Amino acid sequence: MALIVQKYGGTSVGSIERIEQVAAKAIAARAAGDDLVLVVSAMSGETNRLVKLAHAVASDPDPREFDVLVSTGEQVTIALLSMALNRRGCPARSYTGSQVHILTDNAHTKARILGIDEARVRGDLEEGRVVVIAGFQGVDEQGNITTLGRGGSDTTAVAMAAALKADECQIYTDVDGVYTTDPRVEPDARRLDRITFEEMLEMASLGSKVLQIRAVEFAGKYNVPLRVLSSFEDGPGTLISYEDEEMEQPVISGIAFNRDEAQLLMRGVPDRPGVAYHILGPVGKANIEVDMIVQNVGADGTTDFTFTVHRNDYQKALEVLEATARELGAREVSGDNKIVKISLVGVGMRSHAGIASTMFEALANEAINIRMISTSEIKISVVVDEKYLELGVRSLHAAFQLDQAPVA
Numbered sequence: 001m002a003l004i005v006q007k008y009g010g011t012s013v014g015s016i017e018r019i020e021q022v023a024a025k026a027i028a029a030r031a032a033g034d035d036l037v038l039v040v041s042a043m044s045g046e047t048n049r050l051v052k053l054a055h056a057v058a059s060d061p062d063p064r065e066f067d068v069l070v071s072t073g074e075q076v077t078i079a080l081l082s083m084a085l086n087r088r089g090c091p092a093r094s095y096t097g098s099q100v101h102i103l104t105d106n107a108h109t110k111a112r113i114l115g116i117d118e119a120r121v122r123g124d125l126e127e128g129r130v131v132v133i134a135g136f137q138g139v140d141e142q143g144n145i146t147t148l149g150r151g152g153s154d155t156t157a158v159a160m161a162a163a164l165k166a167d168e169c170q171i172y173t174d175v176d177g178v179y180t181t182d183p184r185v186e187p188d189a190r191r192l193d194r195i196t197f198e199e200m201l202e203m204a205s206l207g208s209k210v211l212q213i214r215a216v217e218f219a220g221k222y223n224v225p226l227r228v229l230s231s232f233e234d235g236p237g238t239l240i241s242y243e244d245e246e247m248e249q250p251v252i253s254g255i256a257f258n259r260d261e262a263q264l265l266m267r268g269v270p271d272r273p274g275v276a277y278h279i280l281g282p283v284g285k286a287n288i289e290v291d292m293i294v295q296n297v298g299a300d301g302t303t304d305f306t307f308t309v310h311r312n313d314y315q316k317a318l319e320v321l322e323a324t325a326r327e328l329g330a331r332e333v334s335g336d337n338k339i340v341k342i343s344l345v346g347v348g349m350r351s352h353a354g355i356a357s358t359m360f361e362a363l364a365n366e367a368i369n370i371r372m373i374s375t376s377e378i379k380i381s382v383v384v385d386e387k388y389l390e391l392g393v394r395s396l397h398a399a400f401q402l403d404q405a406p407v408a
């Protein structure tokens, strides 16, 4: 008998009919002999609605109260799903994050899970119940409700699976697996049978929102077998696992992109030791996370300094930078919040040359100007104008023939 944690995202529980379908699916899995823990998201659109309500009251809502508000969406779903299961004669019980005791730190709106007391869940399973848990939420040591960041129900599911040593954690969503890129942008994207934790982590952190980054981190750390599947159709989905010898490794496994970026530029900065620190220190102090950084080679004793931040932080970063520029006597500050980052990901890059030139050639053929480049062992990222996102992704998808299965 296997213990399976299944997570259903917003679209999968988006209406009463869909909740009924989830109940039917769960009952079928139980009939096959599995013990089940279900983790669910808020019904689709609900979390966005709650976030909007908060901002209608305060432009910068109190984080503790924000979490009390946005965590309510999931509580609706757990109760409805448990009712649906009970009505079908399948004993079920719902729990909020604080009831099941998902202990987190106190970083409201982006809390990290510290531990889970799984005794209550085990007790229910032993008594033959299906356990239904609210995703995305936890409780800190003082008893305050916390949330885990957007997409956080994935992390709840993986953490539950790790705590219970479940046989598999299944993420049911509105696509039937992890694709070579977001199928909404490239219809020729191909479903992957398997992807390594390392690549999935890179894809998630570079913007692929199919899994929350922390869920992938957690699954890798605790070696939780993780699978992404469709809640609407049957199929094998995508298994996320460690690399093994038999795995046929394509050079490039996918393309990720991030629309949430903005670029800032300081020109004519005096080229002397400590300048990068002088520019980025105040940015960090303002709690703004910096992503890519480029400093040009100096000429005439001055240099240009460029970096990217989350689009939400663009205005704030611009203000901080203008103050710094005055202090440093820099020539000018400018910025652009209509940029995106496109990244190629693949562990095979380690052993293959020429990936970057193929990438730049494909973008050049479409006359797409590259504004910034950054590389690491298994990825290459470029920053381009927002209007080139779709074209850029599709041209790279074609250049690396990602629509075709790699030949063995």
Ligand code: ADP
Binding pocket: 008, 009, 010, 011, 012, 041, 151, 172, 173, 174, 175, 177, 178, 179, 180, 181, 182, 183, 184, 208, 209, 210, 211, 254
């Ligand atoms: P859920 O509400 O079930 O958590 P999400 O919207 O968070 O669902 O994640 C699923 C979506 O992720 C898909 O609809 C798809 O548009 C998007 N996505 C982005 N990149 C990928 C990818 N590489 N493979 C599959 N889906 C992707």
Ligand code: ASP
Binding pocket: 009, 010, 041, 042, 047, 048, 073, 135, 136, 149, 150, 151, 152, 153, 154
């Ligand atoms: N409901 C939350 C969100 O929309 C968490 C989740 O769905 O994973 O971000």
Ligand code: MG
Binding pocket: 009, 151, 154, 209, 210, 211, 212
């Ligand atoms: Mg999600």
